[in-house]
Amino acid sequence: MKSNLKPLIRLGNTTPKECDVTPEAFFLNRRQFIRSALAAGLFSSPIAALADFNFSPNSTYRPNLKLTDSEHALNYNNFYELGTDKSDPPRYADRLITDNWQVRIEGECAKPQTFDMDDLLAFDQEERIYRFRCVEGWSMVVPWIGFPLSKLLDKVEPTSKAKYVEFISILDRENLPGQRFDILNWPYREGLRMDEAMHPLTLMTTGLYGKPLQNQNGAPIRLIVPWKYGFKSAKSIVTIRLTDKQPVSSWMAAAPSEYGFYSNVNPDVSHPRWSQAKERPLGSFFKQKTLLFNGYADEVASLYKGMDLKKNY
């Protein structure tokens, strides 16, 4: 859409992006236009995903738990790309540019390919209420919206050599304030074993509290692995790589004695800084007992049969 307004004054000769010059009202009108055009059957269906954020609650994952106040989940974030203080991510959320987002899936698979957000939102989006436990000893209960990672991986047809999955988050040193310092080895990397990645609980997440993901929560798409500490759930993912070797996550590289590859929630294995026996739900003054595998032991304990969880922390 051609704006009839004067372009904004800019420093340097950076090319303005469309969203920079289009007033929000025009932008919204455009969406409105697409919606009415859709209703009239003028466009084919993929654009529907962009115009609407549709999801349905999955009744299997609706535990009888009190939801964390959305204010807390939206304003208390660990997202070092936007800063190390918990209040930095919401404060600098606008520095994360999510336009034309694509997720590339590559490595040990028959059909490596690139998905854009429309492709990803074309998967049935379901709402699941999960417990979320941070390694720092706080926790929350939040309604995520997304789809099982297995559905996405099936599309690329992993080969028999695909033993692990590596997740790589956004690298944008120019815009992301936290990436100006080498606090972690950017881009943020995380990994799962193939069977963990294919587990039905493992969710590619696009929304939270009924809305598309906010930037501070890892927009436009992140991972959620509810039985592991929060840092395993990489945010703002751009690459998913299937490998035959165990990936080295950013936290493992930063402090191998503190952060292992598995990082399963385990009250019996303490971190050098935090006992993991208890956790404090956000908004609460007092702690409660932490559950093995964050309460998902029935579903996931079999993945680790015969493994020493103290060694494989």
Added chain:
Amino acid sequence: MPLFIKLFIVSLICALPAGLLTFDLLTDNLGANPVETLEHTTGDWTIYFLLLTLSITPIQKLFSPKWWLPMHLTRRVLGLSAFVYALLHLAIYFVFDMSVDLNEALTDIAERPFILIGMLALFLLIPLAITSTQGWQRRLKRHWQTLHKLVYLITFLGILHYALLVKADLFMPLLYMTLFGILMLMRQFKLPRLR
């Protein structure tokens, strides 16, 4: 103005951060993790007050100011404030993190060096707080100063306690450590009188 009123006013100013924190506590404004806010704020102020206490001597050397509240009293109030904030810090940890369970606290101290170091710093502050009065100063004579030089070690341990707690971004503890280093160096060298 009588001295005790000046003393009262300076103490009141030092109590201001705790007052604000209490206000936030009562109005439910401590954020998503209220205990963490309480712990971090009281810990930060302990370090600020320790560094302020250590700044008095260099300030005197450089500027020889006319102290509104006599220098030794200003320093005493700042030092005692550090102690009070450290006590609050410990109390919050013991009540909300350790659920008032001494066994749990002892296990935590044994397992985590940064907790041990923090405790050590706080316990070393106790004799300094007790002997902060003029009566004790007179009784201990020259030993008083030797004893109170412990504050150098205490400040170092306090900042180390913070540095060991941080997950990845060491900027703030390193900044405090640098300030501490500068304040210590200023004691080693003869400084020019700037005023």
